[in-house]
Amino acid sequence: MDQPSLFGEHPHLFEVGGGKIFNVATVPMRSPFRYPGGKTWLVPYIRQWLLSRQTRVKEFIEPFAGGGIVGLTAAFEGLADHVTMVELDDQVASVWRAILYGYGEQLANRIASFELSTESVKKVLDSPANSLLDQAFATILKNRVNRGGILAPGASLVKSGENGKGLSSRWYPETLKKRILDIAHISNRITFIEGDGMEVMRQNAHRKDASFFIDPPYTLAARRLYSQWKLDHEELFRTAEGLAGDFLMTYDNDELIRSLAATHELQIREVAMKNTHHARMTELLIGRDLCWLGAQ
Numbered sequence: 001m002d003q004p005s006l007f008g009e010h011p012h013l014f015e016v017g018g019g020k021i022f023n024v025a026t027v028p029m030r031s032p033f034r035y036p037g038g039k040t041w042l043v044p045y046i047r048q049w050l051l052s053r054q055t056r057v058k059e060f061i062e063p064f065a066g067g068g069i070v071g072l073t074a075a076f077e078g079l080a081d082h083v084t085m086v087e088l089d090d091q092v093a094s095v096w097r098a099i100l101y102g103y104g105e106q107l108a109n110r111i112a113s114f115e116l117s118t119e120s121v122k123k124v125l126d127s128p129a130n131s132l133l134d135q136a137f138a139t140i141l142k143n144r145v146n147r148g149g150i151l152a153p154g155a156s157l158v159k160s161g162e163n164g165k166g167l168s169s170r171w172y173p174e175t176l177k178k179r180i181l182d183i184a185h186i187s188n189r190i191t192f193i194e195g196d197g198m199e200v201m202r203q204n205a206h207r208k209d210a211s212f213f214i215d216p217p218y219t220l221a222a223r224r225l226y227s228q229w230k231l232d233h234e235e236l237f238r239t240a241e242g243l244a245g246d247f248l249m250t251y252d253n254d255e256l257i258r259s260l261a262a263t264h265e266l267q268i269r270e271v272a273m274k275n276t277h278h279a280r281m282t283e284l285l286i287g288r289d290l291c292w293l294g295a296q
């Protein structure tokens with residue numbers, strides 16, 4: 001049986017705290033990815049942020065898009081006039097390019113008709129991708145059969161998976177098909193750029209009508225989680241400081257980041273979340289003025 005297409009592949013992962021309880025069941029699962037470091041749990045905050053603005057956001061820019069749940073939510077819920085998502089990893093980028101630039105239906109059909117077995121998975125993952133569609137399909141498959149959805153080199157296949165279902169434990173073809181077709185349907189609201197998010201921030205630094213959601217690779221685990229994990233964090237803070245538009249950054253709650261935020265006279269707020277292992281952790285929200293969060 002396929003999974004429900006919208007609410008919650010893993011609803012329990014998205015409890016948020018920090019004195020504020022959001023109904024996380026109101027966050028539709030729209031991304032075709034299960035993304036390490038994915039920010040579905042942050043979506044209620046993003047809604048609150050964008051809806052608190054006095055002037056509507058014209059361009060919502062997500063420079064480190066990954067699974068793109070934040071940009072997708074903004075586009076589906078009309079929280080901005082237009083959304084631009086940027087991603088440097090060519091595997092991840094191939095999926096966004098295929099869906100948003102004319103191959104969504106073919107990708108969806110390929111997923112729906114794929115007969116998943118150890119052999120068929122191995123065949124796809126071991127063959128060179130000859131087209132954008134091949135690469136996008138192989139990426140979605142890899143994301144679904146690799147442990148933790150990790151696409152970086154060295155990631156291993158799931159073993160017993162959920163309920164001992166092995167490789168197929170996260171393969172929900174009809175759900176994926178629907179999500180992909182839904183995104184393709186609103187592709188006129190989304191621009192995807194394969195490239196450096198920091199560069200796109202610089203190019204749009206003068207725009208007062210743009211807002212940026214900045215979720216860079218950071219944790220010590222980043223190297224294991226992402227192929228593209230290297231980033232100059234001091235430069236990212238300088239670039240963010242130079243933006244004419246509003247921005248919201250998320251980072252691990254750690255001393256170096258707290259001191260960078262202080263140097264750049266930015267506000268920080270801790271938010272609680274539960275990670276995949278149900279451990280309570282806090283992450284930082286960083287911005288020029290976080291008063292929209294209210295007292296917590």
Ligand SMILES: C[S@@+](CC[C@H](N)C(=O)[O-])C[C@H]1O[C@@H](n2cnc3c(N)ncnc32)[C@H](O)[C@@H]1O
Nearest residue numbers: 035037038039064066067068088196197215228
């Ligand atoms: C923490 S993840 C983003 C997760 C995303 N917010 C989500 O909900 O799925 C960071 C992403 O930034 C990407 N990345 C790393 N360096 C980048 C760069 N210079 N420009 C654009 N993307 C980059 C990584 O490949 C990774 O997908």
